[in-house]
Amino acid sequence: MTTSKQTYSFSRLDLYAKCPRAFFHKYAEGRPTPGGTPAKIGKIFHFAMKLVYGDGYSPSEAVYSSILEERGMPEGEFSYKLVQMVERAYYRVEQLFHNEESDVMTEQHIVHTITDGKEERDFQAYLDIIVDNPGLDQLILVDFKTTWQPFLARDSMQLAIYAHLFEQMRSGITAGDFRGRLIFPRCNRSEDNEVIFVPENVDRGVKWAFEQIYAIESRDPSIAAEWEMKSGKHCEYCPFVNLCSSGLLNNLPACGEPANMEEAQAIGQYLFFQEQAIKTMKNGLKSFVTRQKAPIYIEGGAWETVQGTSNPKVPTSILLQYAREHGKDPEEVLAGNNDKVAQWITEDTTGFLSSNATYTKPRSSFKFNPKAKASAQAQTENVGGETNE
Ligand code: SF4
Structure with a gap:
């Protein structure tokens, strides 16, 4: 039996399975990998769950602390949605407890060996939640998935490998009823699902893990061409x-x-x-410009965030009533002309329309503005002119 110094994890193997070239850039070349939106949301969520179970935070306290830890939310995501996800996940885990003897462990970091019977490799895992129901002789490994697309726990290689790792760590002693559960906090509870660990599905996970490991170890980590690009x-x-x-x-x-x-x-x-x-x-430049609160000037213009306008919304029945009482043509506003609605509101000295109006949240867009450079130059020239006088 041979061993390798490298410590594997499911995310490493999964990255290799998805794209060997990405694995090469990250692990052979050691390039940094700033995470995209899904990765950042996953991090904020998992850390929040740790604060809820490990430190007794409420879901909203946990989410806001976690957002601080991750230095902000990704663009286009909302913190209240994350609070809802954490609340849902918390509630669903509570449903798994059998009685007061039930115990829960969170974010267990396990480093142990896995084996396919021929080879051994070091492997590490972070188990999100372990629910121990001694009254039922039951152990549940819970994994949270912040994806929008649920999938079956019985197809999860990650759960199968974690089950094997857990068994190895406990020298084969787990529970009569040993199962894995996937919780999808973005989705309905009916999408959460389980697998009962039996040797067949655990072995399938271990076999998959070693297929990836052998393929990784057969490639030269200094030759990019040996690591194929799998685009998708x-x-x-x-x-x-x-x-x-x-x-x-x-x-x-x-x-x-x-x-x-x-x-x-x-x-x-x-x-x-x-x-x-x-x-x-x-997306990266947009985040930078938003943080800096300043456009990026280049030859011929500037990249900038443009704040949209807030449009008035008045119920049709109110607009019709106003048109009837003031001799106006309702066609002017019923075709969705926001400028006309705004004009009617300004003209209405009674305040009837404004008291029935709500306003849309203005949207910001990131675009290249070819005129921005000209005005920036004009500004510079103006400033220069004043200085020279
Ligand atoms: S093929 Fe796609 S996933 Fe693979 S390294 Fe290139 S961009 Fe990344």
Whole structure:
């Protein structure tokens, strides 16, 4: 039996299974991987659950502390939704307790060996929650999933590997009823589901883990070409998309006209990576501009966040009543002309319309403004002019 110094984890193996090239960039080259929105939401949520179970925080206290810890929410996400998720998860875990003897352990960090009978490897895992129901001779390994798409616990290689790891750690002694449960706090409770651990499904997880491990160890960590790119939906949040894109650019015709099918596929793949890369970079620059509260000036304009306007909403029945009583043409406002509605509100000295109006939340958009540079230059020139006088 041989061993390797590397300590594996499910997320490592999963990254390799999804895309060997991403694994190479992260673990062989050691490039930093700033997480995208799903990763950040997962971190905030998991840390909040730890505060709830480990330190007795309320769900909202836990979420706001966790947001502070992670230095803010990702763009476009709302803290109240996270509080709801934590409340739901907490409630669903409570439902798993059998009686007062039931015990719960949170964020258990396990480092132990896993084995396929031929080889052993060090493996580490963070178990979200372990529910121990001694009255039922039952142990439940709970894993929270902050994804929008639920899936079956019996298909989860992660749960199967964790079950094996847990058994190894306890020298095979677990409980008569040993099961794993997935909780999806973004979804309805009916989507949560379980698997009873039996040797067949645990072995399937271990077999999958060793298939990834052997494949990783058979590749040279200094040769990028040995780690194939597996492009797909996961490229959307991949921090290495620029590397994949620029690596393909060499030898491609600048006009974009392919000489053959192979070149056509290479151009198609390049454009796919480019689109993902631009989307990712735009999101990153938008966050920067929002934090700095200042546009980024370049030749020909500036990238800036433009705050939308807040539009008035008045119920149709109120608009019709106002039109009837003031001899106005209702057609002016019923076609959804917000400017006209605003004009009517301003003109209405009785205050009837404004007292029935609500206002939409203004949306901000991030765009390139070709006029911004000109005004910035004008500002600079003005300032310069004043100084010179
Ligand atoms: S961009 Fe896609 S293909 Fe490239 S490393 Fe990332 S996941 Fe793999």
